[in-house]
Amino acid sequence: MKFKGSLLTLLCVFLFSTLFAQDKIFKKNGEVIDAKVKSVTPEMITFKKFDNPDGPDYSIPKQDVVKIKYQNGSEDIFEENNDRIGVTSSNINNRTKTAINNNIVSFAPIEFSDNGYGVGLSFERLLDKTGWVSLFVPAYLTFSSRSIKNFNTGQYDIHHSPMFYLAPGIKIYTNLNSTRKAKYSICPSLVFATGSGYNSDNGDVAEQSRTQMGAMVSFGWNYFPSNHLYMGFDLGLGATYTNSYGGQTAGTTGLSHASLRVGYRYHDRNNVPVNKF
Helix, strand or coil, X not given: CHHHHHHHHHHHHHHHHHHHCCEEEEECCCCEEEEEEEEEXXXXXXXXXXXXXXXXXXXXXXXXXXXXXXXXXXEEECHHHHCCCCEEEEEECCEEEEEECCEEEEEEEEEEECCEEEEEEEEEEECCCCCCEEEEEEEEEEEEEEEEECCCCCCEEEEEEEEEEECCEEEEECCCCCCCCEEEEEEEEEEEEEEEECCCCCCCCCCEEEEEEEEEEEEEEEECCCCCEEEEEEEEEEEEEXXXXXXXXXXXXXXXXXXXXXXXXXXXXXXXXXXEC
């Protein structure tokens, strides 16, 4: 009798768990769907609603789904759908938190400007959680080389005139397909520069202090191979509205800029999660 009672109890538990077993579909917008998943393809997820198992089939784009938790406890996690600019996920106390890596620090070992070539550093701060707009502040130091005759020795000396540039701007990402890790961007910015140079307009060969202010538009290619790694290439063109040598105003001139950057993405410790599962 005890064996039959135990068997009956196990059968009831099995039937109860089967009756209430369900799959859960977690969407990127935070919605959770109770369902019975029928198929998962590279493009679509097909399912029946849990409360209407004899009803019609429903489909949603796979790129809108973060993960599927099946009735047996296993999960399908679609990491490729979390590669919006600066998005990372972690599991803390059985709760998934999606946080935004809203800061990027990068180094440019290859930097070119209208003054010459050099190196640079930049900081980027996302201004919204979807990653459309960011504050972008690059700073770079370049050198121009010029051969100047030394009238005392009669020899030509090579002079490397430095120019330091600061170009704060607003970067706008133009394609935000969440399944793509490569993003294009456009960044209008102001340019402030100081250093030294030679004014060829008036024929001076003496090195003089030089200052510039102007505006530039940069076009970028940005690649996010992982949650924390960043690579990018920028090409900018513009013009000065102030250009002076030794305190004397010279003619306006063009501005150009190109850089290859690698960087690290991170999020603030007090960054509020945007999704909870």
